[in-house]
Amino acid sequence: DVPGNGEQKHDGFQESGERMELTERELIDQIAALIPEPGDRTLLGIGDDAAILQAGARSSVVTTDTFTEWVHFRMDHLSPDQVGFKSMSAAISDCAAMGATPRWVTISVAAPDNTSSQRILSMYHGIVEAARAYDCDIVGGDTVRSMSDLTITITVIGEPLGERIWTRSGARIGDDVLVTGELGGPMAALALLENDPRLSLDERYQRTMIRFLRPEARIDVARALANFPLTSAIDVSDGLSTELHHIARASGVGFHIERETIPLYDGALVVAEDLGYPAEAFALFGGEEFELLLTVEPGYDEDMIHTVEQETGLRLTRIGTVVDAEEGVTLFDSAGGSEVLEEKGYEHFG
Amino acid sequence: DVPGNGEQKHDGFQESGERMELTERELIDQIAALIPEPGDRTLLGIGDDAAILQAGARSSVVTTDTFTEWVHFRMDHLSPDQVGFKSMSAAISDCAAMGATPRWVTISVAAPDNTSSQRILSMYHGIVEAARAYDCDIVGGDTVRSMSDLTITITVIGEPLGERIWTRSGARIGDDVLVTGELGGPMAALALLENDPRLSLDERYQRTMIRFLRPEARIDVARALANFPLTSAIDVSDGLSTELHHIARASGVGFHIERETIPLYDGALVVAEDLGYPAEAFALFGGEEFELLLTVEPGYDEDMIHTVEQETGLRLTRIGTVVDAEEGVTLFDSAGGSEVLEEKGYEHFG
Incomplete structure (x- = not known):
């Protein structure tokens, strides 16, 4: 949602010959630098999933x-x-x-x-x-x-939907990290299409294909969570790794993620096995789906989680903890190993 | 602002061979027919210059x-x-x-x-x-x-800006028809460019070119008129003839326009003379400018007009009267002649 948030690299073609062509990142930064600071009627400008506007007593x-x-x-x-x-x-x-x-x-x-x-x-x-x-x-x-x-x-x-509007910038050290639903389905479907489009017609993969072809925004979950003590939120449209880094930057924090707890879509596991791909990568570097990544104050009422799960028919899974920014974004496994989680992912769909 | 409001004719290319290709007009109508009626929170949906939204007590x-x-x-x-x-x-x-x-x-x-x-x-x-x-x-x-x-x-x-939001649909028989500023400048500039781009550099035409290259929206006039008893309003971005017909259709009325009273931009007169074009056509069928076409209850305070003119530095000119729909949109001249004003105009700029 940031002007300049172009997903495609450009080719460095130079029209004038007078100046060096900018990289896509530099172009985005220069556009962002041009945009004036918004006035009082804008509570949050460019840089989050949406801007927050104030009209009288109401915000939108x-x-x-x-x-x-x-x-x-x-x-x-x-x-x-x-x-x-x-x-x-x-x-x-x-x-x-x-x-x-x-x-x-x-x-x-x-x-x-x-x-x-x-x-x-x-x-x-x-x-x-x-x-x-x-x-x-x-x-x-x-x-x-x-x-x-x-x-x-x-x-x-x-x-x-509730009293507060969620942003990317409120995560605090010690918060729990939650994710809604199950991840990796859409990328598994894309892997099928890219491997052999005929596979996408196989009955075995139909549920998985639908997650790619007809993904749903989680308005129902947002409504159920409206008065939950969330400190930050983002959708995982660009994959879990990218979104964790977005919150990390905006909130000035790091993440410890317990990699075995990441909820993988069962159909993605089937595709991963059939194609010989690592299923976890569909979730970490995939995207093209609209589950929510949330941070929440510790000590929240576990019963509320169950209520939300029952209302929405979706799991809410704790996948880690917010830590100091210096610790970065790290995957831990139960055997004691750890790995820095790079920010990478598909940024397009379909 | 209507989905389907595409300005370019398409080429009738037929992909499937199964169905007849639609004309652009038919396509626009079919798209419009697909869009559901809006709910209570939308005071005015598609079809005017903008939609009107209701959020609590406020509209936008x-x-x-x-x-x-x-x-x-x-x-x-x-x-x-x-x-x-x-x-x-x-x-x-x-x-x-x-x-x-x-x-x-x-x-x-x-x-x-x-x-x-x-x-x-x-x-x-x-x-x-x-x-x-x-x-x-x-x-x-x-x-x-x-x-x-x-x-x-x-x-x-x-x-x-005021108590009421203006639409295209409120003009009533007997209302006066007003237009802000002077018309025809941008189309005169476009005529220069299309005739010979070098002409556009001539000192003689600089003021006129600026009206084409850097046109201004009339927010200042809208503010000055905020509490004036307007019954309808539209901008003349597609030319006076098209916009008169838009109000005529939306309000179910016709117009008598006194053609000699249409305020023509002086620079457009110069271009018209130099190129041998009729200056009036720049205003009637031109557009690419953002003056406002207004209807107002008769018997309004003439002094308010002068105040608005002084505040904005723009003329407000009465160019005719709202009449019964059966009379259509007609140009009258002082010699007693009349001519039906067809709906036509440029719909692109630059």
């Missing part, structure tokens, strides 16, 4: 995401309605990560000149299905045809 | 616009910072047309792979300059590189 959140063919998804992996639904889930997931529910969305579609009307309509069918599923109104947008890869920009305005 | 407006190279602007006409500034003005103008001021914006940029970082940064310079000029916070966005024409999507959230 707003987030914009752009999804581009080849960068974020492939039309040979997803049907047009799946592209629509998945883009909505990805955008709305940023609301869930702030402890907010989506209220209004705007949709802009730039479609290549040669896209058939039926494909565009089918994409809107997926968008509308998601708007119904997440109970939000589509209140504006544009559809433009151009010499472009298919590009969908979705802006979501949401309202907080 | 939101509008999304997508600007695409070749469809909406040409990089050989505008410098990157002008593209940034002009896109912001165009998006924010939709707030002015609702009687609102912009508070928060999100920006998404999809840039071709070979765009230099300096050009992207220069575009952001224009965007930031506009955010400062219009006093709003940039609170989110994305920058993605892809195989695309340059595409900028801007979402603006605004707050009402």
Whole structure:
């Protein structure tokens, strides 16, 4: 959600010859440096899953995401309605990560000149299905045809579900680290597609494929957790390793993660075994899913966890502890081994 | 601001061979038919310059616009910072047309792979300059590189300046029709560029070129008019003829326009004479400018008009009367002639 948060490396092409071309990281940083500090009516500007706006006594959140063919998804992996639904889930997931529910969305579609009307309509069918599923109104947008890869920009305005809006920056040393649901399904599905697209049609993998093709934002979990003593939250759309590092940077902390406790999706285990891949990597470096990574004050009521699990049908799993920033982000195993967890992951879907 | 509001005709390419390809108009209508009716928290959905949202006791407006190279602007006409500034003005103008001021914006940029970082940064310079000029916070966005024409999507959230938010649908028979400022400058500039780009450098045309290169949204006028008894409002971004027809359709009325009273920008008169074009057409079928077209209850206080003119430095000109829908939109001249005003205009800029 940061301007300059482009996922694709660019080729260093130099137009003017007068200046050195910037790396993508440098470009992002320079754009961020240009953006003025927001005024009093903006409680939180660029840099989290969403911004926090103050209008009178009420606050709301707003987030914009752009999804581009080849960068974020492939039309040979997803049907047009799946592209629509998945883009909505990805955008709305940023609301869930702030402890907010989506209220209004705007949709802009730039479609290549040669896209058939039926494909565009089918994409809107997926968008509308998601708007119904997440109970939000589509209140504006544009559809433009151009010499472009298919590009969908979705802006979501949401309202907080509880008293507080969650950010990435509140984790404190000693907090517990929780994750919702099970991880690794979407990346296992992508591994199937990349290995041999025909595998994706195998009955054995259908549940796993659905986690990739039609992922759901965790608004239900955010609602159930609305008044839980969370100190920070983020969705794992870029994979557990990347998201842990995001919270670590924003909160100025480190993480001890107990690697055997990371909840792996059972279908991902099957794919991992069949393809000979390490299942844990699907969770750590995968993403493309919208489970929530949370930190919570220690000493919380375990019964509340069970209530949330019952309400949502999802597990909440403790996977580690917040530690001092100097300790970095580290995976520990029960045999006493440890490994620094690098920040890496897929940043596109589909 | 309507999904499906694509400005470019598409080529009727048929992918499946199974169904007839839709016209652009049919596609827009079918997309609109897919979008569910909004809930109670949305006071006005798709179809006006912006949607009106209700959050508690407060209302706000939101509008999304997508600007695409070749469809909406040409990089050989505008410098990157002008593209940034002009896109912001165009998006924010939709707030002015609702009687609102912009508070928060999100920006998404999809840039071709070979765009230099300096050009992207220069575009952001224009965007930031506009955010400062219009006093709003940039609170989110994305920058993605892809195989695309340059595409900028801007979402603006605004707050009402007065008690009421203006729409297109409130014009009533007998209302006066007013327009702010002077029309035709940007189209005169575009005519110069299309006639011979070198002309655009002529000192004689500099003021006119600036109206095209760096147009301003009329937030100042909207503020000055905030408590004026307006019955409808729209910006003339697609030209006077198109906008009159928009209000006519939304309000179920017609218009008598006194053609000699339409305020033409003096620089447009010069260009018209030099190129042998009819100056009036620049105003009627031009657009690319952000003056406001307003209807107002008759018997308003003329002194208020003068106050607004003094506060803003812009003329407010009465150009006609709202009439019965059956009378259509008609131009009258002082010699007693009349002519039906067709809905046509440029729908792109630059």
